[in-house]
Amino acid sequence: MSGTSVLTKDNVKKKDTTTNFQESDINVLIDSASRVIAPLWPLSTFAARNPWMGLEKQSFEEVAGWLKDTRGIDIYPSASMILSAKRKGEIDQDFVKMGLERWLDSHSFNVPREKAEQFCHAALKLEALPSNLLSSSELEKLADEFRGLNLDSIDNPSIQPISSRIENQDGEKLVNILDHHVIKWSKLYLDESQAGWTMPKREEGFYRAWQRLIQYDPALSKKQRKSLKDWPQEPHMALEKALSELNIPESEIQNYLEGHLLSLPGWAGMMLWRSQQSSHEHALLTEYLAVRISMELVLVKPNLPLTKQQSEKKVSIPSLIASWFQWGNLSIEEWKQLSSAEQNEYLSFAYSFDDKLRRKIWLEAWEQTHADQLSQKLTTKKRKTDSEKSNLAQLAFCIDVRSEPFRRQLEKEGPFETIGIAGFFGLQIATNELGSNHSHPSLPVILKPKHKIKETADEKEFNSYLERKQAVTSLGTTFKAMKQNTLASLLLPELSGPWLTLQMVGRSFVPRSANRFIRNLRQSWLQKPNTNLSLNHEHNKEMEIPIGFTEEEKVNYAHQALKMMGLIENFAPLVVICGHGSQSINNPYAAALECGACGGAAGGFNARVLATLCNLPEVREKLSFEGIEIPRDTVFVAAEHKTTVDELHWIYVPELSEAAQKAFDRIEAVMPKVSDNANKERLAQLPSFQSKVKNPTFEAHRFAEDWSEIRPEWGLARNAAFIIGQRELTEDFDLEGRAFLHNYDWQQDRSGELLGNIIAGPGTVTQWINLQYYASTVASHYYGSGNKATQTVTSGLGVMQGNASDLLSGLPLQSVMESDSEAYHSPLRLLIVIQAPSEYIEKLLNNNPAFLDKVQNGWVRLASVDTDGVWINW
Template identity: 30%
Template sequence: MALDMVSDRASTDALATSVSDMLAEAAHHLPDQAPLHAFVHHNTLHAFEHLPFKEALRLAAKEFDATTLMTEAQFEDARQEGRIRKSDLLAAIDESVEDPDAALFEGGPTRRAYLLWRLQSGLETPSEASIGWWLHDKKYLHRPHPLSRSAARLSTSPLYAQNPRATSPAQLQAFWSQLLLSVPPKTNESTPERLRDVILRRYDLDTDEWIKPVLIRLSAAYLDQGVAEIGMPNRQEGFYSAVRSVLTTKKVLREPWLDGIASDFASFPEAGGVDAVEAILETSGYPRRAWPLVIRATLAILPGWAGMFSKFEREADKAPAFALPAKLADWLAVALLLDRAAIRRAARKLGLQTASLMEELDAGQTEQRSEPDATIAFEVFVAAQAFDLVATLAESEEKRRGFTDGIARFSSFERRWILQLAYERRHRQATLDAMIEHTELCGTAKPEAPRLQAVFCMDEREESTRRHLEEYAPGTETFGCAGFFGVAMRYKGLDDVTSRPLCPVVRTPQHYVEEIPVDREEAERYKAALRRRGLALARAEQSERSLLLGSAWALLAGLVEGAHLVARSIAPRFAHHTHHKATHGHHHAPQTRLALFRKDNETTPDGLYRGYSFEEAADIVFGQLTSMGLTGPFAPLVLIAGHGSSSLNNPHEAAHDCGATGGGRGGPNARAFAQMANHPEVRSLLSEKGIIIPDTTWFIGGYHNTCDDSMAYYDEDLVPEHHHQDVAAMKEALAQACLGDAQERCRRFEDAPANIGRREALRIAEAHAQDLAQPRPEYGHATNAVCYIGRRSLTRGLFLDRRAFLISYDPEQDAEGAVLASILEAAGPVGAGINLEYYFSFVDPVKFGCGTKLPHNISGLIGVMDGHSSDLRTGLPWQMVEIHEPVRLLTIVEAMPERLAQIAADSAIVGSLVGNGWIQLVSRHPETGEYARYHDGKFVPHTPELAGFPSAEASHDLFCGVRGHLGFGHIQALKEDTARA
């Protein structure tokens, strides 16, 4: 961007009057990823959420030099697979193209006709460098293109020639020459922002390649959370001071270009921070109006590391082990000084004057090349042959320019945007049509007198768990909600070193809950055993480094660890159980309880309440039960099931945990909610609010591991004796559901047979969780595409292919819409964040994702690098997203359109997501059952295109033997005695 061009934001003077403002604005464009242990999905383009989705994609592609839509080749593959149909293309063209009936030139094809051909032609446009080869070696200048006259096969439009005329080689060559005179010249949109850019453009010397290795080592050493043997000195004084000490007094990082760096540090404030940044910029020669761009471009040297410094500064409690005084301004000041030293060395090496470089930078012009844009010429060249217009266009410069301008306006980005709309439309049509057909088949069925009610997280992985549970135990009624269950707390487990928040990232917990042992003596023996084990490991590590024992210990440890690694790869389940028994067999964890309730206002040193009052607990239970519509009648047993994921070799394990708990595991929240709902005092307060839980109902907390499909249950010793049979039946039903769940998701794994049996699938799932060499322990949210907010009775028995977030909501119990508003404000950003991070990590796995797992190394327990030195990689690895379909979340809400429109108008969060098109919003009218999509400020009725709806006895019959995404289908009701082994 030129220094005087800031088109996507307000003018520099109005926007940023101080360096602090400039830095804050630039920081908003950095990755906002938390350290690995607290990884939470978020919108990769959060800085652009105030813009319409299409405009955000366009600007982000330019700013980050990234891809924000699938390639045309990927869309063509989808079209060939039936994921895009002609009807979808026509609808997308009419929706997104201004005046689609307008002709490209008088008497020529319309915009619709051209686009319909272009988007179905499969035309591959060569790169600028290879066009000459295509034209001459493929002989496109000597014979008609293979797509010649192909438009006639796709349309019967009379707007182009219907009487084909032969085109000779001489005509083709002459026409190509004419096009090169008609198309616009090429434009290089890269505009210098720093002196480094000027040197790179003029001399092909990139000084950032000098800076990056040094800045990476310094950043990694400073943020390290205890992995390094020797910590970076003076870290508690801040990054700037620590680096100043290292570079000016230590004999390290003595790169030749760093000569004079000590004098540079001595010239600026010792404290660093914003003052140092301003002082450095003041003496740099950059005009003040250029500072915002210089700041943003400097942060972009290593946006991953810069973003982590920003994250630590804003949320120090996210540090895995200990907080550090990390400041983005310190990091920027160091980067500016390193840049200053590198520019000085480069100028000396090239014999340049900094003043002349600054003059060229200040001009800020965008390079305009005189040669024509051959890629546009090629598009026109082929399209003219497809519509048999070569002779017509060759004879008329006016028509040729009109045709050329008309095609040029539909750039690759514009074409891919239309294809994206068509791609999403096919998914939307299939989903809504399936829901309509399913409702007609089964109505709104649900158990009349449920024996079990089970509440799960809204997570789409729990969709299949719920479905299989209902298949194998039809007397079960299931519900879905955000997986922290309304219990926003800071939690410390028995084995935890520090506490952590278990709630959505947009909430700040006000309560502290600790897991405490029932028997303190037993707990002391347990902790003493853990300390002895830790001490033994520490002494072993010290022995490895000793002079006398090092070699012997290395040999012994090598043999033991080598055998263990081989066993982990060949028989991971057996190796895990054997290792666990050997290391933990003699010190079992003691029985515990949650210190959940308080009688006074006792607080922690951090100002958090130690537990909840009965009134607070009653409000939580009332709010959660009301929002789900679980207000009675109650089953004898109510399961509250949190979820998480555990795998052996997976740095992004927290990304598979529960987003509603801030990247934690939802078991403690489920346990806390059940404990609240069981307490007599809480039930008494609930009865005053209108919810009466009978004495015959018991709540039990549980935890579902979505990686190995195991279930755990809390406080079973407290379950009344008359519920023991109910608990046994529940456990059996959940065990059967987990078998079905494992079978359904294992069909996605290439190392498992597509028609794998249920018990073998569970063994595969367990092995994936414990296999040291397994890059795909589970696919996480890779199938997410739908969010349904409404009554379960409308989706019960509907096969949703693990693609839908399911949130229970009963519109009949929410007359004012307040419950729905709170659900949308809480669940909307969570679902959208998950969906959009998967979207962008898929469409550009290098810029927005973190690439393949193969070269990843964990740095300081906070993130991953490629190899031993790279920027901190953000986003998701390819092995998590490779099967994903990048569509915006289709959010279907059982509510009247007017109510949804009002909520969007009243809520800035919902209004931004919906109004700017970051999610697709659909209303299902609670009374009429009609569906309507929100588009361009109004709800448009859905028109079904039903073309067959599969029905089967069980889910297994629909997915068995199939690898890819499936259409939705109807599951016939099963009797309780039809559960299959």
């Protein structure tokens, strides 16, 4: 791994060290540097993000070391998390020993093996060195006498912003002052919903708006403002000039840009996301860096030039010697008897077997224990002999880990088959609900919609509904406008006080009743009519994407979804397509609970579209030519699984056949029991849940509707595995809501194309979700978002802690922590398990270099269950 950057730089032109280059050159450098951050979606379209998505060509271990050296960010679980998992029985000590043996065998050292093993076993207890030992005068004396340590790996790991090396008169580092300025300007530019006044000149872009307004910034001195008066009009020229005056050699520019992006990865990530959304803002990240580094130059200019400093990682000789006394059981006399060369070897060994490596061994043992426990479940089950099961209904759920407990409870109550598939059901659509002027992409954020599906209604009913909806919308818009207007806001408390007081009292003391009353009042007023879907193709030049599908596309989408579900024969009378959504009040992260992959879009609309397509006679007729014969009495319906309350809400139920009606009635009859059991299981994991509660479903609704409840559900916490195989592989097992489940039958996928699509789509999404939970747990201060109770929603797009922090990119503590000191989420890298012959896995890895990188570099783990039920680790 490079000592200066975690990134490969093969695509960056090598030139001399003068800072004189074209706009295309700086764009290449910025593009390369941007890999150290990840795009950040706004809260309203929150999507899970892998914060290291651009670094997967390097190993997890390399990136962990680089982040620790450059930013002081530790991405291995803490010692307290590991020891807590050990106490809970989540880590088998034998795997720790095996990991240690592998490390010892793969490294050469001149320390006796017995001594080395003794040292390592003691160090792996993860106990801190005693303070009285570290502070002893004898230890200091021994350290002072030692001069022989030579460690090649100690070097300058990255180029940090110059402002991080300078303090002002009050002892505050200038980089903190720089961050404060950048946050202020970023908030002004990005705000689209909260500020009463928008940023002047905003339409000209971030850099130009800043360049014109900075002349009036009272936070800068007159001299500082004057230095920016004739600053270049173009961002790339401003960036070039600032880097030149800061005397950053061209060979170090990419590293320097990385350092600035990592200073505020949230705001930088939002700029990166915005730059990818439209051609109008395609250069936004360049503008951001131009603003930031120009501001840095202004702040540090009085201190220039700085003397060249080589930043070295400090090695504490006393602590290395003390570690041999404590863990190696060496006495002072034995240490003194060692030659200088031997002492050097001992200290080099202790330096190599550092805290990061010890926790790496523990993490891998934790992951191996989880894999071992899962393999015992999946490979010891007796296979059912009957190949065809008679099911009253088949229900397709999202692969979301929250579906697994609900599916398990449902299967216990009758002859129901449940199926796992990505919850957008393969439909690349944007949805346009009745009366809305805006469409919302309803698919994973890694894809773009190709069709728009609109809700339609009878014209007379629609016009009446639209009038009522506009009245409600106008009321909200007026309230918001008054709140943001300086004069009108003075009258607002008088006008709205009585109603808001009643609302506050109701939601505080009887939240369930109050919210049900408000919801019913809204629904009874709106009276949304019955709607249809615009499934038929319409397109003209003014449309960005067409409305509806062609006849061929209808068949293709239905065929693709049924094949992904493995549902091409043996249809039950009733097939339920189940999207999933959530339900919570006063929750900035509500979209995250809806769907971590689809930008906050619930899956019910997609479920209705697919069910409707599969009921069309012309679609069924053409499917039959492709070998999928759907019986005449089989009916597709759509529902939505509300994860917060574990209920099934019907969305689309057409006329049912006699057999389908019987199945529907059976599901309705068992659903109260299914919901109760699923809620009881899920709520028992919440720290504030009282186990003596008699009605779990009632309590689940209270959690969902209480606006003071900071944890309405655990979301996808504790996710750890993605299992791709037939339901027979996992049914009857309690997977504790920790596994994404996707149906897959390799015998229906002779080419391996279907498996490749699952890995490329759902496989990527599940990995992003997994690593977001991982990062938010192990480094919550940097990759998480802190305490939900103290968050501030800012600019209508994200959250901060206080009024001037980074735009926080990850999950709040309440999504991953059981208490201040105890983690709920187990930070394990995703284990992907595929039920298929080994040649399928080999073909997958050969055909998908990006996935091969993820496996080989430790970003995901891979295992398979072959045709004989044998577990294989890859």
